[in-house]
Amino acid sequence: MSSSLPPEVRRLIAATLVNTFGNGVYAAVGALYLTRIAGLSVAHVGVGLTIAGLVGLIVSTPLGVVADRLGPNRAYVVFLLLQAVTMTALTQVRSFPLYVAVAAVTAIADSGQRGAKGALIAGLAPADQRVRTRAILRVTTNIGMGVGMGLAGIVLAVDRREVYVIALLANAATYLVTAALVRWGMPKLPPVPRATGPSGLTALRDRPFLVFVGLDGLLSMHNAMAQIAIPLWVATATDAPTWLISVLLVTNAIAVILLQIRVARGTEHLAGAAQAGRRAGLLLALACAVLAVTDVTSGAVTIALLVLAAIVHVLGEMLQSAGGWGISFELAPAGAQGQYQGAYAMGHQLGDLIAPFVLTVVAVSWGWPGWLLTATIFLLAGAFIPVVVRRARSDSDGLQQVAELPGGGEAGPVTADRAG
Incomplete structure (x- = not known):
């Protein structure tokens, strides 16, 4: 599927597989962890996600500018590391205000990594291969999410706090592995200096x-x-x-x-x-x-x-x-x-x-x-x-x-x- 793509793009595909595997685990267990283990109500979870969604919407474009200024590789790694921190912090959530704070920072990190990853694809893949690369990454995402959600069935079957915490920490670890693959496995794309690049607006x-x-x-x-x-x-x-x-x-x-x-x-x-x-x-x-x-x-x-x-x-x-x-x-x-x-x-x-x-x-x-x-x-x-x-x-x-x-x-x- 990716044999005709540059090696650095294949590395990005591998990083995506690792990342989305962890996301699949969290997608399956996250809601139950928050309501059954962290003690939040369904309404609190819904409100928290809505606030986080609004925060992500507001910061999405400005954080894309950050990716241009820092360089896509560096920005992507920074936001992945921030996601690892917020996923770890989620294991300590016991109140609604703390959950909202963690969810909002998670939304910031997620918005930042989306823009940085898009810029990274644009820089690594030839112009006529960018969309194909995106398509391959979407297929990879479905595979990774599917495997992660399937294995999360073990967590749901055991249904104990310590197992949920292990699942969340495993997801945090996948962000670290993904960051390592990006940091040391791909050529560094240069940042766009403020003086020569387009306006941030x-x-x-x-x-x-x-x-x-x-x-x-x-x-x-x-x-x-x-x-x-x-x-x-x-x-x-x-x-x-x-x-x-x-x-x-x-x-x-x-x-x-x-x-x-x-x-x-x-x-x-x-x-x-x-x-x-x-x-x-x-x-x-x-x-x-x-x-x-x-x-x-x-x-x-x-x-x-x-x-x-x-x-x-x-x-x-x-x-x-x-x-x-x-x-x-x-x-x-x-x-x-x-x-x-x-x-x-x-x-x-x-x-x-x-x-x-x-x-x-x-x-x-x-x-x-x-x-x-x-x-x-x-x-x-x-x-x-x-x-x-x-x-x-x-x-x-x-x-x-x-x-x-x-x-x-x-x-x-x-x-x-x-x-x-």
Whole structure:
């Protein structure tokens, strides 16, 4: 899978596997640790995560500037080490205020490492391999998370405080190992001096790019759709067996592992990336429409439609990811990959904040009208992405590729690459 990539990129893939293995362990045990062992209420955990999400959203772009100024390697290592500290501190949480403080610092570290990692990918991988590298890393993430969540079953089965603490400390250790792989296994990318690099506010002044970030954030609500809305819909609004929830989640994970790299082909260029965003909105809208139909079906028909919706959904999910990677890399000016990757991450953070409300209160609670309204949101968000990208490229004097975007003129060589 990665044989044609530079050795330093393969090292980054190995680091990602280690990191996401630990994240998978925590994803499976974190909520139970906080409520059963640390003594927090479910409401406290929810409020803490919301506050942390807002903090991460606010600092994402400024920390991307830090990555540009320090150099992606150094910044990535610093934020990984900070995550190791906060994960260790989590083992000492016994009160809500302390949990909020730890969660907020964790969000800062997570936002910082996202921007730094994006800049590192942009610097290590050849321009035409950046999106493919992102796709491989997403596959790696799914594998690492899956293995971690699987092994976390042992922790959940034992269900004792000391075992939960060991799991959290094991996750902290994976941050240290990841930092070591980055620190000593990759060439050091030079920092961008303040005097010669773009202003630290460049991304936040780039209005077309920020509009793209918002639209991409709306599309990224597909994460909560798969993990929250569809399971709730299956369990509360259909007559499908609850075991089907696991089937749908496994289908999603397997599809990403098998198809993400293939789906990402052609999105290295703005033409293919913009098309991917539009098609992602269309597919996610179609998945919502299929789910709306299950409000009035029953038996085997409902099961078949739910499986169809899951397949269409994951195709849209993969296209949204690939299109977003391509656009965020291509629209970033030289010397500003860190801050643009940080700004790009804001869209996903925004999507994570609003998705639970939109998808539970509107889609699940309102039934088929709610799903059709959600479908409209996805459809419009995807449809406007090519328009915004044309404007962004025009503003940065890249007029040659504007003509190649959907609806922007005659097909050119980039379109031919996409078709291939």
